[in-house]
Amino acid sequence: MKISHDFVSRSAEETVAFAKQIAKGLNPGDVIALQGNLGSGKTTFIKGIALGLGIEDADQVKSPTFVVMHMYKTLVPLYHFDLYRFEQPNELEAIGFEDFIHDSRAISCIEWAEKAGREIPPDAYRIRIDYLRENVRRIVVRKGHRKRTYRPVKKHG
Numbered sequence: 001m002k003i004s005h006d007f008v009s010r011s012a013e014e015t016v017a018f019a020k021q022i023a024k025g026l027n028p029g030d031v032i033a034l035q036g037n038l039g040s041g042k043t044t045f046i047k048g049i050a051l052g053l054g055i056e057d058a059d060q061v062k063s064p065t066f067v068v069m070h071m072y073k074t075l076v077p078l079y080h081f082d083l084y085r086f087e088q089p090n091e092l093e094a095i096g097f098e099d100f101i102h103d104s105r106a107i108s109c110i111e112w113a114e115k116a117g118r119e120i121p122p123d124a125y126r127i128r129i130d131y132l133r134e135n136v137r138r139i140v141v142r143k144g145h146r147k148r149t150y151r152p153v154k155k156h157g
């Protein structure tokens with residue numbers, strides 16, 4: 001199923017509540033790739049995801065700037081990456097990024113996902129957060145189809 005939501009959030013609390021709703025539709029193995037400028041609300045959105053997945057203390061949810069990844073004990077384990085400081089694809093390899101995001105028992109959220117380029121699976125949720133003005137953000141959610149095996153159509157003759 002193709003998923004697509006556009007939402008204008010007027011406070012951090014509204015962003016958290018919206019993300020909690022998105023969390024209800026998530027399954028183990030899902031990947032959430034977030035893009036948006038510094039301070040747009042990526043971490044705030046992930047806090048909502050963690051709450052939706054039953055985290056007890058949402059204050060644990062902070063950008064893992066110096067340790068690369070946080071892992072939260074939620075109903076489905078949640079991996080939280082922040083790739084802001086990443087510059088080379090081999091840095092992703094060094095932290096075992098691919099193995100984490102393909103862990104079918106966990107959900108992965110990635111801030112600055114554009115730095116991971118093609119490592120992001122094609123069926124990931126894509127979240128874009130735009131700063132409109134103080135306290136106001138546009139949140140765009142897209143999810144493509146599962147990748148299908150390509151079967152060329154046989155030509156006659």
Ligand SMILES: Nc1ncnc2c1ncn2[C@@H]1O[C@H](COP(=O)(O)OP(=O)(O)OP(=O)(O)O)[C@@H](O)[C@H]1O
Nearest residue numbers: 009010011012015038039040041042043044063135
């Ligand atoms: N509508 C809103 N949605 C989300 N955050 C908002 C909103 N209005 C105000 N804010 C504030 O904007 C800030 C967003 O910070 P947050 O850490 O979530 O951003 P970020 O995108 O993760 O930044 P970084 O790239 O530095 O990690 C918070 O201080 C939050 O309270």
Ligand SMILES: [Mg+2]
Nearest residue numbers: 042043063111
């Ligand atoms: Mg952040």
